[in-house]
Amino acid sequence: MHRLIEKGLMFGNLVRVDSSVLVERYNRALTHLTGKKTGLDVFHIDISGYSPEIGDELDDPLYLNHHGVNRQFILLSTDQMHAPLLNAKFSTSRGILRQFIEENRSELFALTAFDVVAGELVNSVYLADTPARLFDIRQIKVEADTTNETIATAAKLGTLIDRFKTEPDAWHDDVLIAQMIGMAKRTGDVMRNPVNVRQMSFLQENYWTDHFGGMYIFRGVAHPAAIVARDKAEIGTLPIDHVFDFRDRTAIAKFLEMNDLVESIVDARGVDATAILQQKMDFIVMSVAATMDEDLTGARRHDLRRLGRQYAQLLPAEWQGLAELVRWAENHGPWPKITSEHPCYFYTLRAKNHADADLVNMLLAELTPLDIRQLFICHKEVFYRAYATWPDEKKTYVADFLEREYQVDKAGTRAALFGHEAGMEEMPVPRQPDLITRVGPWGAVRPRGR
Template identity: 50%
Template sequence: MKRLIENDLMFGNLIRVDSQAWIGLYNRALKKLTGRETSLPEFHIDIGGFSPEIGDELGDMNYLSPKGGERQFILLTTEQKTAPMLNADLSVLRDVMRGFITRNESQLFGLTARDAVIGQIDDRVWALETPADLMQLRDLGVTADTTGNHVAEADRLGRMIEDFRTRPDGWWDDVLIARMIEQARKSGDVLRNPIRLTHTEFAMPDFWTADFGGVYLCRSCAEPAMIFADPDQAIEVSGMRMLTLDAPHQVAAWLARNALAEPIISASGADAAAILRQKMDFILADAAIRLGLDTGDGSRSELRRVASRMGADLPAEIKGLSALHRYAQNGGDWPVIDSGDPAYFYALRGTPGPLRDLVNRLLAEMAPHDVRQLFITHKPRFYSLYRTWPEAKRDYVVRILAREYAIDKQGTREALFGSEPGMQEAQIPSHRTGPWGPARVKLAEAELSRPAGPWGRASGGTD
C-alpha cells in the first residue's frame, strides 16, 4: 500500500492539519465523540474528519465509525468538501457529506471559524441482521453541532425570542428577558447571524453496501433489484428481483431491460477505440504477468509483442474487444457479442442518470481486469484485490494509474463515463427501452434465456 500512497492513489486529496489551533479543535471534538485524543503534531483528514494517521496511532481505523454505530464526523473547515471519504462501507456516504456541507456552507463556515462541528450520519435502522433489512434504508439524516453546542444554544435563544414576540405579556416578563440576555451571551445575535442547519435529509433509493458480502440495491428503475456479490448471502426479498454476480446472463438482461448500460462503441462523446484499446492493454498485462512473461516497460508495443507469444493462453476477452476496436476504427459489420462472451461487460458503461455511477461500479466487478475503472468506481474492491496481486502487477497498475489517471482525474472520468449527471436527471420514467431498443426477452423468460445484446441476439444455452 505504500506505493499507492506515494503516488497519490491512496489517501490522496486529504486536508492537512498542522496548526496548533486546528489540532486543538480536533482533539476537543475527538474527546467529545470518542473519549480519546491524538498526540500527533500533524495529520490529514478526509471529508468526514477521519485521519488514517490517527487511526494508526489509536490502533483503530474505525474510530469514527464504532461497530454497530453511526458514521460520526468532525468538520474543521468547509474545504473538507473536496476531500474523499475513506473506509466508506456505503456508496452514498460521501455524496451525503458533500451535500450537507455545500447546502449549509455559509452556516458551517461561520461555525467552523470558532469551533469544530461534530455530528453523525443516521440511517435510522437499529440493526441489519439479514439482507432484507437493507430495504429499510431509504434516507439518511445528518445531525450536527459544534463542540460548544452553538447550534443548540442558538435554537434555544430562537425559541425564547419567538415566545417573547408572541406572548401578550412578553414585554413585562422580566425573567424571560433576563434569560434571553444570558442566552445571547452564549449564542450571539441570532437575528443578524442566524444559525440553522436546514439541509439535513438525503434520500438514498439506490446504493452499494459492503454488508452481507457486498450488495447493490437499485430501486429507482422499472424493475427494482438486489444484486449480491456473494451468492451464499442471496435471499429473495418481496418486490425485488434477486440477482448474483455469478449469473452474468441474468445481470445483462436486467441491465438491458432497464436501460442502465450502453455499449461504449455507440456512447455519445466517447472515444471508443481509445477506451477499448486501453482495456485490452490491462487484460494483456494481467495475463502476461500471470504467465511469467516479461512486459518490459509495459508500453503498448511491448504488450503486443508479448501477446504474439501467448498462443492458446491469449485471454478470451481479447477476441471480442479486438473486433469492437476494429469496428470503432474502420467500420464494417457490427460484431456479434452476447453476455456469454468474456468481453461483454468490458464493452459497456452506465447510461446517464442517477444510477450511472452505481452501474459503473457493478460493471467494474463484472470486468475486474479493467483496473482503471475498478480503481475509479469501486476503491474498496480495488484495494482488496491489490493486496492479492503479485509485485509485478502492482508496479504496472500503479505506474499506469499515476500516469493516465492521477494527473487529470476529472478529465479521465468524463472521457470514460461521460459528464456528471445533473440534478434534472433524478427522475426516471417508469418504463424505458434499452440502449439497443426494446428488450427482446419477456420478463418471465429472462431467467431462462440470454438477453439480446447490442451486437445481436444472444446465442447458447440457458443460464
C-alpha cells in the first residue's frame, strides 16, 4: 500500500497530532472511552479520532468501534470534519459525524479550545452477531461531551439558574448558590456563552454495511430489498421482502429500475458518455495486460490501444459489450442488445439524482470491479482490499493514474462522471425530525379510511 500512501490516495487528509497538550487530551478521552492509552508522541487521526498508528500500537483496528457497531469518536479540533473515516463499517457514519460537526461548529470550536470532546454514535444494537440483527438498527443518536462533562454540567447549571430566577427564596438558598458557583467554575458564563451542543439523531433506512462480507440494505424505497456480496444462502433469512446476491443480476437490475435509482450513462445529461465508456474499456485492457506481465509504467491511452490489439483475444465480454456501445454512440454501429445478464450491463449505468445516489454508485462500483476509478471514488474499503491482491504492474498503473487524473481535480472528475452528485466522499444521512415536525402541533393526522 506504500504507493497509495505516498501519493495521498490512502490515509490522505488525516489530522496530525504532534503537541503534548493535544496528545494528553487525546489520552484523556481514549481512557474515558476505552480504558486504554497511547505512548505515541505523534500520530494522525481521521474524522472520528481513530489513528492508524495507534491501531497498530494497540493491535486493534477497532479500538474506537467495538464489534464494529457503535462508533466512538474523539474530537480534538473541528478540522477533523474534512478528514476521511477509516475502517468504515457503515456507509452513513462519516456523513453523520460531518453533519454533527457542521451543525455544532461554533460550540465544538469553543469546547475544543480548552478540552476534548468524546462521544458515540449510539443505536440499540451492541452486537451484530447475525445478519438479521442489522435490521434492528433504525436510528443513530449522537452523544457527546467533554471528558469533564462540560455540556452536561452546563445543562444542570442552566436549570439551577432558572430556579434561582423563579423561586422566591432562592436569594437565601446558600446551597443553591454554592452549587451554581461551583458549576460555573467548570463551564464559564453560560448566560453569555451558552454551552449547548444540539442533540441529533439520524434515520438509518438505506445504507451499506461491511458486516458479513458486505450488505446493501434498502428499506426506504418503494420496493425494499437487501443485496449481499456473499452467497445469499450463507446469509440466511432476513426480515425484508427480497434478498439478492451479486449473481442475481437480473433481479438487481429490476430492483434498481423499479425504484427509479439508475440511468444509462448514454442517456444521462451533461456527460461525455463516449469518453466515460472508453475509459472503462482502457481499465479493462490494463487489467488484462497486467496479468501478462506488461510494464504499464506511464502507460497512456495510445499504449493501452496497442496492448488491446495485442491481447484482443483475451479481452473479456465486459470490454466487447462496451465497445459495441461506443460504436453505436459514435454512429458507427447498430444498437447493441445488452441485457442485465451481459457482463458489461452495470458498467453502463450510474445513479440518478436522488438522496441515495452515493449508495447506489457504491453498489454499482462493487458490481463493476474492473472500473478501478469508480471503485476508488465510490467504495474505498473494497478498492483497498482488491488493490492488495493485484500484480505490481496493475498497482503501479492504478496509483499513477489516480494521482495524475483524479487527485489534481477531484471535484471536476466526479462532476464529469456523476454530474449531479456533490461528492462521493460524503454520505448525507436523513435527520430524524422532532415530534412536532413529524406529527404537527395537533398530533398525528391519519389518512381517511385508516
